[in-house]
Amino acid sequence: MDQIQIAPEAVLAVLPNAISNFKIVFLKQIELKNFRNYTDINLSFEKGTILIIGNNGQGKTNLLESIYYLSSGKSHRSASQLDLINWDSDFFLVRAKVEDSNDKLIELQLGSDNNLKIRVDKVYQKRKTDFINIVPSVIFNPDDLNLVKGSPFYRRNYMDEILEKVIKGYSKHRNQYGKILNQRNSLLKSMSKDKKLLNSSTFDVWNEKLIKYGVSIIKYREKMLNSIRGKFFEIIDYFFKNSNAEIDYIPSWYRKVQKPIGNIENIKEEYESHLKNNIERDLKLRTTTIGPHRDDLFIRFGGKDVRTFGSQGQQRIATLCLKLCELFLLKEKLGKYPLFLLDDVLSELDLKRKKLLIKLLENKFQTFITTTNTSYIEGLDMDISKSYRVENGRVQEIKI
Numbered sequence: 158m159d160q161i162q163i164a165p166e167a168v169l170a171v172l173p174n175a176i177s178n179f180k181i182v183f184l185k186q187i188e189l190k191n192f193r194n195y196t197d198i199n200l201s202f203e204k205g206t207i208l209i210i211g212n213n214g215q216g217k218t219n220l221l222e223s224i225y226y227l228s229s230g231k232s233h234r235s236a237s238q239l240d241l242i243n244w245d246s247d248f249f250l251v252r253a254k255v256e257d258s259n260d261k262l263i264e265l266q267l268g269s270d271n272n273l274k275i276r277v278d279k280v281y282q283k284r285k286t287d288f289i290n291i292v293p294s295v296i297f298n299p300d301d302l303n304l305v306k307g308s309p310f311y312r313r314n315y316m317d318e319i320l321e322k323v324i325k326g327y328s329k330h331r332n333q334y335g336k337i338l339n340q341r342n343s344l345l346k347s348m349s350k351d352k353k354l355l356n357s358s359t360f361d362v363w364n365e366k367l368i369k370y371g372v373s374i375i376k377y378r379e380k381m382l383n384s385i386r387g388k389f390f391e392i393i394d395y396f397f398k399n400s401n402a403e404i405d406y407i408p409s410w411y412r413k414v415q416k417p418i419g420n421i422e423n424i425k426e427e428y429e430s431h432l433k434n435n436i437e438r439d440l441k442l443r444t445t446t447i448g449p450h451r452d453d454l455f456i457r458f459g460g461k462d463v464r465t466f467g468s469q470g471q472q473r474i475a476t477l478c479l480k481l482c483e484l485f486l487l488k489e490k491l492g493k494y495p496l497f498l499l500d501d502v503l504s505e506l507d508l509k510r511k512k513l514l515i516k517l518l519e520n521k522f523q524t525f526i527t528t529t530n531t532s533y534i535e536g537l538d539m540d541i542s543k544s545y546r547v548e549n550g551r552v553q554e555i556k557i
């Protein structure tokens with residue numbers, strides 16, 4: 158595996174809050190060639206709310222996915238970007254005009270060799286970081302209910318993906334932790350066969366590395382959670398009066414008792430002692446049971462875990478609030494209004510809450526809303542700047 162040379166705290170720099178006025182960034186035009194089921198489209202947009210209407214399987218999500226890819230350099234639903242290339246082609250092209258103080262032209266072309274060619278204002282760039290976050294976005298779709306109802310994996314991923322967007326080096330750091338964890342797990346497998354290895358210095362070295370990287374992951378997640386907590390309560394109360402909500406970080410060693418993390422200053426010592434005390438268990442299970450890869454985030458309403466005891470409505474609102482926290486945090490940290498991509502979610506909210514949501518966005522975030530049926534936006538008194546109908550990879554502007 159790669160040599161680990163970087164000291165965790167040194168690589169990671171938390172972006173300070175943006176002090177200047179927030180920039181309104183928006184997508185003016187997007188051209189897609191051979192992206193999913195779009196062989197060739199060219200669409201123009203304006204600020205405000207854009208509506209995308211179409212039956213199931215026509216390409217609504219694919220369109221939002223292309224915008225999300227433009228923001229983050231990855232798909233929100235496929236692990237491999239190669240999946241985005243049209244099945245009958247060997248490349249895709251995303252070409253976008255973005256308003257960001259002045260106009261920017263971003264061109265991304267991926268070939269079947271997985272080599273991404275990036276151009277910003279016609280100049281070739283080497284790394285994805287050269288275009289990521291020029292036009293940041295947050296995507297929200299019905300599967301996000303897993304954030305509240307699903308396994309802890311989804312909640313860890315939520316925290317990590319936000320951190321990757323706002324902290325330089327976090328993604329690399331997270332990968333390093335994953336590699337060290339894999340090494341330790343392989344070692345555990347060998348040790349369960351040969352107990353002599355338990356006293357080897359190699360094991361100590363891996364434990365030390367694991368703790369070093371693990372501690373800073375926990376610290377960053379905790380810091381991130383602290384900076385969204387206020388907003389989370391504010392938004393939850395806005396949608397659900399007197400919800401009495403709580404949100405806490407639960408370390409792996411407190412998951413059974415559901416106890417929030419203690420004093421973050423002592424985290425290293427706590428982590429070390431729990432890792433040590435669980436070696437027998439780790440050997441038996443042949444895997445590492447202690448560390449940030451097993452942590453969780455707990456949301457309670459009136460003291461009750463929303464995952465198991467929350468009503469469907471509460472779970473949906475909690476999910477929406479997490480997504481909105483991401484939206485507002487990115488705004489604070491990046492100094493611009495991210496795009497908000499709402500994929501098929503309006504059908505899941507009642508009219509009152511849909512209205513509250515629209516009001517909260519204040520028409521400041523360029524918002525893309527997909528829906529199968531215009532009845533879901535009836536009575537919303539929403540200013541729609543453009544509407545498109547999608548049918549089998551073809552898009553047409555419509556008036557509604």
Ligand SMILES: Nc1ncnc2c1ncn2[C@@H]1O[C@H](COP(=O)(O)OP(=O)(O)O)[C@@H](O)[C@H]1O
Pocket residue numbers: 192193194195211212213214215216217218219220240241242243244245
């Ligand atoms: N790489 C690809 N090449 C061509 N078509 C694709 C590709 N990936 C998905 N599709 C097609 O895209 C369609 C789904 O589009 P999607 O945006 O998910 O629809 P919806 O309008 O329901 O959101 C399906 O018909 C699927 O077969």
Ligand SMILES: [Mg+2]
Pocket residue numbers: 214217218219500501
């Ligand atoms: Mg869809």
